[in-house]
Amino acid sequence: MAFKVFVDGQEGTTGLRLLDYLTLRDDIELLRIDDAKRKDRKERSRFLNAADVAFLCLPDDASREAVSLVENPDTCVIDASTAFRTDPNWTYGLPELAAGQREKIRASKRISNPGCHASAFVLLVRPLIDAGLLPPSHPLSAFSLTGYSGGGKRMIAEYEGTSDPRLASPRPYALGLMHKHLPEMRAQTGLELAPVFTPVVGPFLKGLSVQIPLQLATLAGVDAAAVHAAYTRHYAGERFIRVLPLDDESNLDAGFLDVQGCNDTNRVDLMICGNAERLLLVARLDNLGKGAAGAAIQSMNVHLGCDEGSGLNLD
Numbered sequence: 001m002a003f004k005v006f007v008d009g010q011e012g013t014t015g016l017r018l019l020d021y022l023t024l025r026d027d028i029e030l031l032r033i034d035d036a037k038r039k040d041r042k043e044r045s046r047f048l049n050a051a052d053v054a055f056l057c058l059p060d061d062a063s064r065e066a067v068s069l070v071e072n073p074d075t076c077v078i079d080a081s082t083a084f085r086t087d088p089n090w091t092y093g094l095p096e097l098a099a100g101q102r103e104k105i106r107a108s109k110r111i112s113n114p115g116c117h118a119s120a121f122v123l124l125v126r127p128l129i130d131a132g133l134l135p136p137s138h139p140l141s142a143f144s145l146t147g148y149s150g151g152g153k154r155m156i157a158e159y160e161g162t163s164d165p166r167l168a169s170p171r172p173y174a175l176g177l178m179h180k181h182l183p184e185m186r187a188q189t190g191l192e193l194a195p196v197f198t199p200v201v202g203p204f205l206k207g208l209s210v211q212i213p214l215q216l217a218t219l220a221g222v223d224a225a226a227v228h229a230a231y232t233r234h235y236a237g238e239r240f241i242r243v244l245p246l247d248d249e250s251n252l253d254a255g256f257l258d259v260q261g262c263n264d265t266n267r268v269d270l271m272i273c274g275n276a277e278r279l280l281l282v283a284r285l286d287n288l289g290k291g292a293a294g295a296a297i298q299s300m301n302v303h304l305g306c307d308e309g310s311g312l313n314l315d
C-alpha cells in the first residue's frame with residue numbers, strides 16, 4: 001500500500017522541488033490540493049489530516065497554523081521552516097547528527113527540517129564537539145556563500161527579473177549578525193556562543209558552502225589529521241556525507257572551490273583546508289537538495305522505514 005503524502009506550499013521553491021522527488025516514486029500516493037484552494041484553511045486541514053506524511057513548505061507563521069490544524073495522531077509532519085528547529089517537542093531532521101538520531105526520526109511525528117546554512121555548519125562542528133576537539137566554549141565564526149534560490153520565490157524573481165548590476169556581484173547580508181539559523185547552530189552543536197555568521201548570496205541559482213576558520217594555536221592537540229579522523233569516524237557508513245581526503249587538490253578547480261559542486265545531489269562534501277597553523281573547515285551542499293527538499297525526503301524515508309536513499313541522487 002502506498003504512503004499518502006501531502007505538500008502544503010506545493011507552489012513554492014521547496015514545495016516544487018519536493019514534488020519533483022515525490023512524483024518519481026511508486027510507493028507514494030501524492031495528495032494534490034486544488035490550486036484555487038491551496039490557501040483555504042479548511043481544505044488544507046482535510047489534506048493534512050488525510051496524510052501519512054505532510055510536508056510544510058511555508059513561511060513560519062503559515063507552518064505554525066498548519067501544525068495547529070493537524071489532529072490525526074498518525075500524521076507525521078515534516079516542516080521546512082524555521083519555526084520548530086529548536087523546539088524540544090520536535091526532532092531535528094538530520095539523521096547524520098549523532099548516534100541515535102535516526103531512531104528519533106523514525107519514532108517522531110514532528111520533524112523539523114534543518115536550515116541550509118545550519119546543515120552545513122552543524123555537520124562541520126558537531127563531530128568536533130563530540131570528539132572533544134572543540135570545547136563548547138570556543139568562539140567560532142563562519143562564512144557562507146549561497147545561491148539565490150535560498151531566498152525563495154521572491155528572491156528568485158528579484159534575481160531573474162532584473163539587469164540591475166548590483167545583483168551581479170556577491171551580496172553579504174544578515175549584517176546585524178542575527179541570522180535566523182543561529183539558534184539551531186547552537187542547539188544542535190552544543191556551542192555556548194552563537195557563531196559570528198556572515199552569509200553572502202551570489203548571482204547563481206543554487207549551491208552553498210559554509211567555511212569555518214580555526215586558529216590552531218587556540219586549540220590544543222588539534223590539527224588537520226585529528227579533524228579528518230573525527231569526521232571519518234563520525235560519518236562512517238553515511239552515504240550522503242563525503243569526507244574528502246586531506247591534501248587533495250583534485251576537488252578544487254585550479255585552486256578554486258566550486259560551491260555548485262554538489263548541485264542536484266543529496267550529498268555533502270566536507271573538506272579540511274589550510275596548514276599547520278590555520279585550518280578552514282568547508283562543507284558544500286545543494287541548498288535545495290540536502291539543504292531543503294532532499295533532506296526532507298531523507299527524513300521521510302527514515303521515518304517510514306523505506307530505503308534512506310530512495311528517490312535521492314547521490315552522485
Ligand SMILES: NC(=O)C1=CN([C@@H]2O[C@H](COP(=O)(O)OP(=O)(O)OC[C@H]3O[C@@H](n4cnc5c(N)ncnc54)[C@H](OP(=O)(O)O)[C@@H]3O)[C@@H](O)[C@H]2O)C=CC1
Nearest residue numbers: 009011012013014039057058062080081149150152153292
Ligand atoms: N529555498 C530554500 O533553499 C529553503 C527554504 N526553506 C524554508 O522552507 C519554507 C518554504 O520556503 P521556500 O519554498 O523558499 O518559499 P517560497 O516563498 O518559494 O514558497 C512558499 C510557498 O508558501 C505559500 N504560502 C504562503 N502562505 C501560505 C498559506 N497560508 N497557506 C498555503 N500556502 C501558503 C506561498 O504561496 P504563493 O505562491 O501564493 O506566494 C508559496 O507558494 C520557508 O519556511 C523557508 O524558510 C528551508 C530551507 C531552504
Ligand SMILES: CC(=O)N[C@@H](CCC(=O)OP(=O)(O)O)C(=O)O
Nearest residue numbers: 080081082115116117150151201
Ligand atoms: C539566500 C537566502 O536568503 N537564504 C536563506 C536561507 C534559506 C534556508 O535555509 O532556509 P530557511 O529559511 O528555512 O532557514 C537565508 O539566509 O535566510
